[in-house]
Amino acid sequence: MVTGKGGTGKTTVAAALALALASTGKNVLICEVEGRQGISQLFDVPELPYEERRIAAGLAGDGGRAGNVFALHIDAESALLEYLAMYYKLGRAGRALDRFGVIDFATTIAPGVRDVLLTGKVYEAARRGRRKGSSSRQGVVYDAIVLDAPPTGRIAQFLNVNSELAGVAKVGPIKTQADTVMTLFRSPRTAVHLVTVLEEMPVQETADGIVELHKDRLPVGGVVVNLMRPRDLDSEDLAAARAGRLERDRIGKELEGAGLDVDDDLLDGLLAEAHDHAERRALEDAQRRLVADLGVPTYELPRLPGGVDLGGLYELAALLKAEGMA
Structure with a gap:
């Protein structure tokens, strides 16, 4: 069933x-x-x-x-x-x-x-x-x-x-x-x-x-x-994204190195997306712990x-x- x-x-x-x-x-x-x-x-x-x-x-x-x-x-x-x-x-x-x-x-x-x-x-x-x-x-x-x-x-x-x-x-x-x-x-x-x-x-x-x-x-x-x-960011980067501690200047330089035109609007949008993603991941991690405590075998599908x-x-x-x- x-x-x-x-x-x-x-x-x-x-x-x-x-x-x-x-x-x-x-x-x-x-x-x-x-x-x-x-x-x-x-x-x-x-x-x-x-x-x-x-x-x-x-x-x-x-x-x-x-x-x-x-x-x-x-x-x-x-x-x-x-x-x-x-x-x-x-x-x-x-x-x-x-x-x-x-x-x-x-x-x-x-x-x-x-x-x-x-x-x-x-x-x-x-x-x-x-x-x-x-x-x-x-x-x-x-x-x-x-x-x-x-x-x-x-x-x-x-x-x-x-x-x-x-x-x-x-x-x-x-x-x-x-x-x-x-x-x-x-x-x-x-x-x-x-x-x-x-x-x-x-x-x-x-x-x-x-x-x-x-x-x-x-x-x-x-x-x-x-x-x-998929888990695209490690725990350290996720914590920094949630706390608003991502290095804005470093991210801008890396984007420019990749050939992108970088301005403040682009960086603001990316940092906001990173924060939302980190919050979502924290919620999922909390729910995963609850599932693990249910006392039954668990399986995961992507x-x-x-x-x-x-x-x-x-x-x-x-x-x-x-x-x-x-």
């Missing part, structure tokens, strides 16, 4: 993790449940249907073979129709309910049921025996499943489907499925990774998310610090200057693999 505050790049990290796992020879399924089609955009493939599709291969390394990455876009309405067809034999009748808006009504008034359906589909993909008649690729056994999960503020509620369902269904097949899903989510087979950037609100939300996950007995994996900036395309995903996957996350 990969979660994170909006804007931290959790979908990018989930995609990179899937590629990293595939690069160890594993067949990997990456699932998304938020309806944004973020996975298809990252991998530059057509919008994903409610059906498992192969979208990429991992990079083979160390003389081994590369695995494949499959993807599945899960939506509650399709999952409920499939559920009705599999357990209640409501094939055409289920589609008729959908036309009348009953499916959307059921999944809207009972969000606990919606989450059970979404997580239940992930559970089905994790089973070695695939149920006939489902949208799963029969015969494909996945070595790993990566879920691009909801944001940190909702992750514990989303995964703890039993508590959400308590007021809706205390017995019956839906309750049984929720119990089965929770057994998997609380087992050593599952890890919830949290993505953050070095800013106060995302780091605090990550810390709160870890507390919530522990409270619900859900297994925390690690924290991925994403969008790291901000890619050209943005994230498929080549960038492979680059991030190689870094996650080198850091031991895959």
Whole structure:
């Protein structure tokens, strides 16, 4: 499971993790449940249907073979129709309910049921025996499943489907499925990774998310610090920039030596930029110390200057693999 505050790049990290796992020879399924089609955009493939599709291969390394990455876009309405067809034999009748808006009504008034359906589909993909008649690729056994999960503020509620369902269904097949899903989510087979950037609100939300996950007995994996900036100045220069002690005349002479026309406006602007950069770096360093105190493994990914395309995903996957996350 990969979660994170909006804007931290959790979908990018989930995609990179899937590629990293595939690069160890594993067949990997990456699932998304938020309806944004973020996975298809990252991998530059057509919008994903409610059906498992192969979208990429991992990079083979160390003389081994590369695995494949499959993807599945899960939506509650399709999952409920499939559920009705599999357990209640409501094939055409289920589609008729959908036309009348009953499916959307059921999944809207009972969000606990919606989450059970979404997580239940992930559970089905994790089973070695695939149920006939489902949208799963029969015969494909996945070595790993990566879920691009909801944001940190909702992750514990989303995964703890039993508590959400308590007021809706205390017995019956839906309750049984929720119990089965929770057994998997609380087992050593599952890890919830949290993505953050070095800013106060995302780091605090990550810390709160870890507390919530522990409270619900859900297994925390690690924290991925994403969008790291390069360290262009050493500690001494950063301290001087923050204190306004940079040598103005020396900087001017060095710029002139590089062939630039130097005036006071240029120097004022550069010194102001240096001060702002040093302040930003001090904030990031403070947040990094807080992340280090969270008591879980941490991994770091850089901000890619050209943005994230498929080549960038492979680059991030190689870094996650080198850091031991895959």
